[in-house]
Amino acid sequence: MKIKLNLWILIFTFLLTACSETTSEEEGELFDNGGGDPIEGQWFLITINDTDVSNLDCYQESYIRSDGQTIEFYLLDLLQDGSCELVVDSSENLSIQEGFYYIGDEAIEIYIEGRKLTWRVNFDSTLIFEKS
Numbered sequence: 001m002k003i004k005l006n007l008w009i010l011i012f013t014f015l016l017t018a019c020s021e022t023t024s025e026e027e028g029e030l031f032d033n034g035g036g037d038p039i040e041g042q043w044f045l046i047t048i049n050d051t052d053v054s055n056l057d058c059y060q061e062s063y064i065r066s067d068g069q070t071i072e073f074y075l076l077d078l079l080q081d082g083s084c085e086l087v088v089d090s091s092e093n094l095s096i097q098e099g100f101y102y103i104g105d106e107a108i109e110i111y112i113e114g115r116k117l118t119w120r121v122n123f124d125s126t127l128i129f130e131k132s
Contacts, residue, residue, distance in 0.1 A: 039094070041066065043130060045059050048128075058076040058077060071091070117130075
C-alpha cells in the first residue's frame with residue numbers, strides 16, 4: 001500500500017532529523033509556524049500526502065499531542081491484513097524560539113492554520129492533523 005510506504009518514509013526521515021545536532025539561524029528561518037494558533041492540544045491525523053486517511057482504521061487513532069513544552073507522537077499504520085502496527089510512540093521536549101518549533105536542536109516544519117496542523121516532514125512528505 002502506497003500510504004504505508006509513505007508513512008514509513010515519513011517516520012524514518014523524522015527520526016533521522018530529530019537526532020541531528022546541527023542547526024543554523026538560516027535553517028531555522030525555513031520552519032516558521034506562520035504566527036498561527038498555538039500547538040497546544042491534541043491533533044488527529046487526517047491526511048498523508050494529499051490522501052485522506054481520516055476514515056481509515058488505525059490512522060483515525062494516530063495523533064500529535066502537545067502542552068507547549070513536550071510533544072507526543074502516536075502514529076499507527078494500517079497493514080494489508082487490516083491490522084494496525086505501531087510506528088511511533090514517543091514524547092520529546094519541544095521548544096518554541098522566535099516563532100519556530102524545535103525538538104532538541106532540530107527545527108521542525110509545522111504550520112498551524114485554524115484547526116489544521118501541517119507537518120512537512122521532508123520535501124516529499126506532509127502529514128495534516130486536525131485539532132480535536
